[in-house]
Structure formats: C-alpha cells, structure tokens
Amino acid sequence: MDKLALHGGTPVLGSGKGKFEWPVIGTGIRNAVASQLATTLSIRDRSGIFQEFEERFAGYHGRRYALLSNSGTSAIMAMYEGVEIGPGDRIVAPAYGFHASVSPAVYLGADVAFCDIDEQGGMSVDHLVSQLDENTRAVIITHLWGLPTVDAYKIGDECGKRGIYLFEDCSHAHGARLDGIRVGGIGNAAAWSLQGQKLVSGGEGGILLTDNEELFERALLQGHYNRRTRDEISQSSHLWKYHETGLGLKLRAHPLAIAIALEQFGHLDDFLDQKNRFARLMLDGLSEYDFFRLPDVNGMMPSWYAFPLRFAGDAGRYVKRDDLVRALHAEGLSEVDIPSATNTMAGLPLFRDPQRVLGRRYAFDRPSGQDISFPVARRYADEVIKMPIWALGQDENIMRAYVDGFRKVADHLARSGIL
Numbered sequence: 001m002d003k004l005a006l007h008g009g010t011p012v013l014g015s016g017k018g019k020f021e022w023p024v025i026g027t028g029i030r031n032a033v034a035s036q037l038a039t040t041l042s043i044r045d046r047s048g049i050f051q052e053f054e055e056r057f058a059g060y061h062g063r064r065y066a067l068l069s070n071s072g073t074s075a076i077m078a079m080y081e082g083v084e085i086g087p088g089d090r091i092v093a094p095a096y097g098f099h100a101s102v103s104p105a106v107y108l109g110a111d112v113a114f115c116d117i118d119e120q121g122g123m124s125v126d127h128l129v130s131q132l133d134e135n136t137r138a139v140i141i142t143h144l145w146g147l148p149t150v151d152a153y154k155i156g157d158e159c160g161k162r163g164i165y166l167f168e169d170c171s172h173a174h175g176a177r178l179d180g181i182r183v184g185g186i187g188n189a190a191a192w193s194l195q196g197q198k199l200v201s202g203g204e205g206g207i208l209l210t211d212n213e214e215l216f217e218r219a220l221l222q223g224h225y226n227r228r229t230r231d232e233i234s235q236s237s238h239l240w241k242y243h244e245t246g247l248g249l250k251l252r253a254h255p256l257a258i259a260i261a262l263e264q265f266g267h268l269d270d271f272l273d274q275k276n277r278f279a280r281l282m283l284d285g286l287s288e289y290d291f292f293r294l295p296d297v298n299g300m301m302p303s304w305y306a307f308p309l310r311f312a313g314d315a316g317r318y319v320k321r322d323d324l325v326r327a328l329h330a331e332g333l334s335e336v337d338i339p340s341a342t343n344t345m346a347g348l349p350l351f352r353d354p355q356r357v358l359g360r361r362y363a364f365d366r367p368s369g370q371d372i373s374f375p376v377a378r379r380y381a382d383e384v385i386k387m388p389i390w391a392l393g394q395d396e397n398i399m400r401a402y403v404d405g406f407r408k409v410a411d412h413l414a415r416s417g418i419l
C-alpha cells in the first residue's frame, strides 16, 4: 500500500495542480465582453443582451417571465416581494443551506420557520407539513450542491393544497433535472445566482423566472423604474401608476456581467454532460467504502455545483472528519472542503433575533427563533465534505487524480482503521 502523503509518502497531485478555477476565462468570454463594450454599458429597458438572456433562459426552462437582477440575492428578494411577503407572514426554509435563500424575506419583515432536511440535504416533505400554519405564505427549497430536492413535487402538492407559494433557489442547480424536468420549473417562481462561482456566471448577477404575471410585475417594480416598468407593466394593472418610481430600489444587472453569463449559458449543456461524466467517476470509485455516504442520483441529473459526500459509519468514530480532510489535502486534493458558509441556519443571529437589528414591525415575538432542533440537518452538517466537479474535458487528469487520492486515503482507512 502506498504510504500516505500525510506520513511522508508521495502526494497523488503535485502542489498547486488540483486547483479549481471558475469561470474559465477564454476567448469566448473575452469576445463577449469586447462586443458588449462596443454596444452599451447600461441598458434601461429590456433590450440587447438583457432581452437575449431573459428570452433564452426563460425558453430553456419553459417559463413565461424572466427578470435579470444584480445578484441572486436580489432575485430571491424579488420572489418574496412579488407576492408581498412582509410583517405578519411566515416563510418556511430548509434548516441547512445558504442564508441568502432566506435573509431577504427577513429583511422584508417576515418570520422564518426552518424545516429539517432529508439525507441528501434537501427539504423533507415529512418535516415540512408540521411547519405549515395559517400565517405561512411561502416555502423556499434549495437544490443543494446542484442535487434537485427529492421531495420537490410532493412539497409543491402540499403547498398547492393550502394556497402557499413554492419558491426554488436554483443557485447551485443551473440546468439540473428531477424526473426529466429542469429545476426552476417546479415552484411558482425560481431564482438563480449568476455570481462568480456559479455554473452560469457573470461575475455577479441573478435571474428570476415565473409564469405568474402579478408576481412578475411586482418583482419588476421593486428593482426597476422608468423605462422597463413603463414598457412592461400592463396599463390595466393597479401597479401601473408606480412605473415612474418603482417601489424604491434599483437592482438592475450590469450588461458586461450578462454578456459573460450569456456566453457561459451557451455552454451549460456541455458543462452538465461533462460534470455528470466526472461525477460518475467519483460515484463508481468510492462506492465500495461503507464509511462514505454518496449522493443518490436516481431519477435526477444533478448540476454538481459541488460533489457532497458524508463521512459516516464506524470509521467516523475513530477518525475525525478533519483528519480525513487533512489526509486528502496532503495528497494534493486541495479543493476538498468542509462547508462553512453553507450550514445549519436557525442559529444565525439574523434569524434568531431579527428584531434586534432590523427596525421592522415584526408580528412574531419569538424569544430566539424556533426552539426545536433539526437532527437530520445537524448530522448532515457534522458529516458532509464537498469538492468541485470540473466542467471541461481537458481537466480529466485532475478529476481522476481526485478519485485516486480519495481511494488511496480510503483504502488506508479501510485496512488499518486509522489514518
């Protein structure tokens, strides 16, 4: 058995060789930027690169309305504003995730209830039902790491029965599919981040899709004024008279960002094919180790924003997750990581005690968030490790080295029980 690099053996990957860079800036992006520079740097209506992106993105998902914005967080806020979420309303979100799925609703004055997750990291319908009450206006699900939420359709049914909106945060999941349907086409509205690390990236940016006209018009009015609102809010709408001012914010995207994102979007299906081929190497290469719990991709095509695996079982009792990650890093697998910003959320100060920092009139006066624990989310947070899945064929050697490095460390652990 090869000696672990941790113990002075030769690393699988030389130092600096296992880095993940995203987006990969090539001639496509450079040309897209140059061409946009020669056109315009500010688009006040829905024309040019904005129109092209919105039409293509909506078409790809079979949705009627699209609205670009300056960030994914803004696009998420626009969903909440779109149905007038505010004080007195309650939203339900998964207990594990990234705060920006939720924080815009808190900013608008809503109360947040969290809901435990399933073993894959998505919201669990079994836990959801007990969290729905008469004040619940919306549920948000996040397709974590690009794995579609397994219960998404069941969650949609439960929401539909009660007249509750279902929103999807697809920021990890561009192009991912569940039962053949692309995520973002399941709920009443969906939002994607186009931020630097995301699979379709403009550096910064976001987009919302919906089929709901009223939701779209309010979302538009929240972050836009003048031209776009005048052109796109129907004159018969009760919102029309606000077209000159909007609702007070300006959340418009930057054309250069959208030019980059459009170029990237053109490659999305190729990225997805390649990522799924590479993810298969990981799934096949690690399936024999019972202390790794791998994603179950049955019935789905993930986008693999990251590849999550859980370090569990007997080995986990003797070897700490930190030590495993240290051994992998020593092998040159420098991108292997224990998530920190994406984590259990209920304990975050903004969610525990929003009244303290936001001078809104909250209808709910909870002492400290929900006083319930989320055992599945807690265990998930304690066990999960993630790494990138590369999106270009040229990176096959790196991907194979990651599989080899994982197997080297795992073989050692399986045979000796220690690292």
Ligand SMILES: *Cc1c(COP(=O)(O)O)cnc(C)c1O
Binding pocket: 071, 072, 073, 074, 098, 100, 101, 142, 169, 171, 172, 193, 194, 195, 204, 205, 206
């Ligand atoms: C990145 C991200 C966001 C926020 O998007 P920004 O474009 O950075 O504002 C929201 N939710 C999830 C799950 C994300 O990964």
